[in-house]
Amino acid sequence: MGKIRLGGIKxxxxxxxxxxxxxxxxxxxxxxxxxxxxxxxxxxxxxxxxNPDGREATxxxxxxxxxxxxxxxxxxxxxxAGLDVRLQRDVTIASVFPHGRKPHVAGELIEVxxxxxxxxxxxxxxxxxxxxxxxxxxxxxxxxxLFDPFEFPTYQSPFDWHAAYRGKExxxxxxxxxxxxxxxxxxxxxxxxxxxxWQATIAFSQLARFGHALTALHEHGVxxxxxxxxxxxxxxxxxxxxxxxxxxxxxxxxLGLHLPAVDFHYGETAAILFLHGxxxxxxxxxxxxxxxxxxxxxxxxxxxxxxxxxxxVVIREDDLERARQGLESRFREVExxx
Amino acid sequence: xxxxYVLIVDDDPDxxxxxxxxxxxxxxxxxxxxxxxxxxxxxxxxRPDLLVLDVMMPRKDGYTLCAELKRKHExxxxxxxxxxxVGEAVPTTSYSHADGMATEADDYIPKPVDTQSLVNTIERxxx
Numbered sequence: 398m399g400k401i402r403l404g405g406i407k408x409x410x411x412x413x414x415x416x417x418x419x420x421x422x423x424x425x426x427x428x429x430x431x432x433x434x435x436x437x438x439x440x441x442x443x444x445x446x447x448n449p450d451g452r453e454a455t456x457x458x459x460x461x462x463x464x465x466x467x468x469x470x471x472x473x474x475x476x477x478a479g480l481d482v483r484l485q486r487d488v489t490i491a492s493v494f495p496h497g498r499k500p501h502v503a504g505e506l507i508e509v510x511x512x513x514x515x516x517x518x519x520x521x522x523x524x525x526x527x528x529x530x531x532x533x534x535x536x537x538x539x540x541x542x543l544f545d546p547f548e549f550p551t552y553q554s555p556f557d558w559h560a561a562y563r564g565k566e567x568x569x570x571x572x573x574x575x576x577x578x579x580x581x582x583x584x585x586x587x588x589x590x591x592x593x594x595w596q597a598t599i600a601f602s603q604l605a606r607f608g609h610a611l612t613a614l615h616e617h618g619v620x621x622x623x624x625x626x627x628x629x630x631x632x633x634x635x636x637x638x639x640x641x642x643x644x645x646x647x648x649x650x651x652l653g654l655h656l657p658a659v660d661f662h663y664g665e666t667a668a669i670l671f672l673h674g675x676x677x678x679x680x681x682x683x684x685x686x687x688x689x690x691x692x693x694x695x696x697x698x699x700x701x702x703x704x705x706x707x708x709x710v711v712i713r714e715d716d717l718e719r720a721r722q723g724l725e726s727r728f729r730e731v732e733x734x735x
Numbered sequence: 736x737x738x739x740y741v742l743i744v745d746d747d748p749d750x751x752x753x754x755x756x757x758x759x760x761x762x763x764x765x766x767x768x769x770x771x772x773x774x775x776x777x778x779x780x781x782r783p784d785l786l787v788l789d790v791m792m793p794r795k796d797g798y799t800l801c802a803e804l805k806r807k808h809e810x811x812x813x814x815x816x817x818x819x820x821v822g823e824a825v826p827t828t829s830y831s832h833a834d835g836m837a838t839e840a841d842d843y844i845p846k847p848v849d850t851q852s853l854v855n856t857i858e859r860x861x862x
Contacts, residue, residue, distance in 0.1 A: 404748060405769040494748035494769070525748040551773040561772070561794050584753045584850065673749045675846050707749045 400548040401505060406540065406558060407492040407526070407705075409441060413465025414485040414518055414530055416457045416628050417472055425454040425480065426701065427692050432471050434685035438464050442490055442528060443684050443703040444521050444625040446637045449596055449662045455635055457519050457627050459490060459530060485518055485628075489536050492528040492705065493547060500621035500638075503527045504611030505546035507626075511604035513542055517634070520626030523707035524587070524671050527624070580729045581686055583674040586721070589622055591642040594667040594699055594711055595652075597659050601632040610655035611638075617651060619644045623669050623709050625702045637700045639669060639711060667699060668714040670721070672728065677706040684708060686727045694723025739861060740781070742766040744774035744797070745789035745818065754787065757850055758857075771795025778804070782813060785857060788840075790819035805839045814841045814860040818848055 419425035426445045433440065442459035460468050469484040496502035503520065506527055510517055515538065519530035531539050541555045552558045599607045614621060623639040640648050645663075652661050677683050684703050687710065691698060696719055700711040712720050741763045745751050748769060755765045766783060768774035772794045778786070786804070790797035797817055804810040817840040842856050 404751075404767065404773075405746075407746075407748075495752060495767075523749050525752040551770070551776060584750075584848070585757075673753050675848070705749050706747055 401502060401546060403547050403549055404494050405549055406543060408536065409490040410533060410536065411462045412441065412459045412488050412490060413462045414457065414459050414488045415468050415472065415482060417480045417482045418453060418455045419480050420453055426456050426698065427688050429456050429472060430685035430688045432475065433468055434682040436467065436471060437681050438468050439679065439681040440684055440703065441678055442519065442521055442530065443701060444519060444627050445698060445701040446596065446625065446627065446635060447697065447699050449664055455627050459488065462486065487533045488518060488530050489533045490528050491531055491539055492526045493543065494526040496525065496527050498620040498622045499615050500611040500619065501615035503624050504608045504615065508605045508608030509542045509545055510539065511608060513538065515539060516601055516632060517626060518628045520624060521702045521704040522624045523705045523709065524673060526705045528704040581674060581683065581727060583672050583728045585673055586724065587671040588717065589669045590714055590717065592639045592667045592669060593642055593645055593663045594637060594639050595648065595661050595663045596637045597661040598629055598633050598635050599659060603656060603659065604634065606655050610651055613651045613655060614648060617647050619647055623702060623711055625700060639667060642666060666714040667711050668717045670710050671707060673707045677708065690723045690727040691720055694719045696720045696723060738762060738764040739784040740764045740766060741785045741787060741857065742768065742774065742777060742783035743787045744768045744771065746770055746792040761854060771797065771800040775800055778810065782810065785860060786813060786815045788815055788817050790817055801840050816840065816842045816844060816856055818844050818846055
C-alpha cells in the first residue's frame with residue numbers, strides 16, 4: 398500500500414495530561430469539567446468513557462503546562478468525588494488531518510508509534526483530525542515517523558516540516574479568546590445514528606496489532622467516525638470507537654482475526670453528536686457547557702472526544718432527541734443549510 | 736453548467752471540514768488547504784473561482800497571501816473573502832482590521848462566521 402496523502406500535522410507542545418478514574422461512574426465527567434471550568438482552566442484535549450457496566454468512568458484532559466498542577470490539585474483534593482488522579486507532565490499533542498472517517502489514518506498512526514516503542518498516552522478524534530498525546534521527549538522522533546505512512550502536499554520530509562514550522566508556534570499561541578456568550582455559538586451540530594460503540598483494553602504489546610486492525614477495517618470499507626484511547630493500568634490503553642451498526646459482523650470478524658485474545662465489548666445502539674464552534678479549543682468552559690446541558694437533559698455520555706475545535710459525544714441512540722433539546726439550551730446553531 | 740470551484744484555506748481542519756460540507760451541499764466544488772503555502776500551490780495548479788481565506792495561519796498568513804494574489808495579473812480578479820478572528824473576541828492579536836482592508840480583499844468576514852452571511856457573500860461575488 399502506498400503512503401496515505403494527508404493535509405497536515407499540528408503540534409501543540411507544553412501540555413500536562415491529567416487522567417482520572419472514578420467508581421462513581423456517570424457523575425465523574427460532570428464534576429471534573431465543572432471544577433476545571435470554574436477555575437478558568439482550558440482543556441485542549443478531553444476524552445471520557447463510561448465503562449460498559451456503567452460503574453467506572455475514565456476521564457483524561459490536557460491543559461497548558463502552566464496550570465497542570467492547579468488542575469491536578471483541584472481534582473485530587475476533592476475527596477467526595479472518589480477520583481484516582483494521575484498527572485503526566487511535559488506532553489505534546491500531535492495531530493494529523495484530515496481522516497475523513499477512514500480508520501487507517503488512526504491505524505497507521507498507532508501502528509507506527511507502537512512499532513517504534515512510543516506509547517501514545519491518549520488518542521482523540523475530531524470531525525477531521527486524529528490527535529495523540531505523546532511525551533515531549535518523543536516529539537522529534539514522532540514527526541520523523543509520521544513521514545513513513547503519510548505524505549503531505551507542502552512538505553516532503555521531516556526536515557521540510559521543521560523548516561516551515563519551528564519557531565512559528567507563536568502565531569497559534571497569540572490567539573487568546575475572550576468570548577462572553579450566554580448561548581454559545583456553534584457552526585454546526587451534526588449527528589450520526591445506528592452505530593456500535595466498541596470498547597476494549599489493549600496491552601502495549603498488542604498496540605501495533607490494534608493499529609493494523611483499524612487499517613484492515615478501512616480495507617473492508619468500514620468507517621470509524623469516533624475513536625479515543627486512554628492511558629490505562631500497566632501500560633495498557635483503553636480504546637473506544639464507533640462503527641456503523643450495519644458493519645457489526647465485519648468489525649467483529651476483523652477484530653477476532655487480528656486480536657483474538659482481546660475481549661471487545663459492544664452494547665446498545667449508539668449515536669454521535671459532533672459540535673464545532675469558533676475557537677472551541679482555546680476557550681475554557683465549552684466542554685463543561687456541553688456536559689451540564691446533557692446532564693440537565695438526563696443524558697449520560699457514553700464517550701466523549703474533544704480536540705482541535707470540535708466536541709464529539711457518543712450517547713445511547715434512544716437519548717438523541719433529549720440530548721439535542723438539552724444542547725439547545727446552551728448552544729445556538731448557526732444556520733448551515735446542510 | 737460546471738460547478739463553481741471554491742478553495743478554502745484555514746489552519747483549523749475542523750473549520751475547513753465544516754465550511755466544505757456546507758458549500759458542497761450548496762452545489763459548489765470545494766478544494767481544501769491548511770496553510771497559506773499549500774493554498775498558494777493549489778491556486779497555481781488550478782485557479783479557483785473564489786477563495787475563502789483565513790487570516791491567522793502559521794507559515795504564510797492570509798493577509799500576505801491575499802496581497803500577493805492581488806498583485807499577480809493572473810489572480811488579480813479572483814474574488815477573495817478573508818475570514819478573521821480579529822475583533823472583540825480576540826483582543827490580543829497583532830493582526831488588525833486596517834491590515835485586512837489594505838489587502839484589497841473583496842470581503843472581510845469576522846469570526847465567528849455567520850455561515851449564512853458567508854454563503855450570501857459568495858453568491859453576491861458570483862452574481
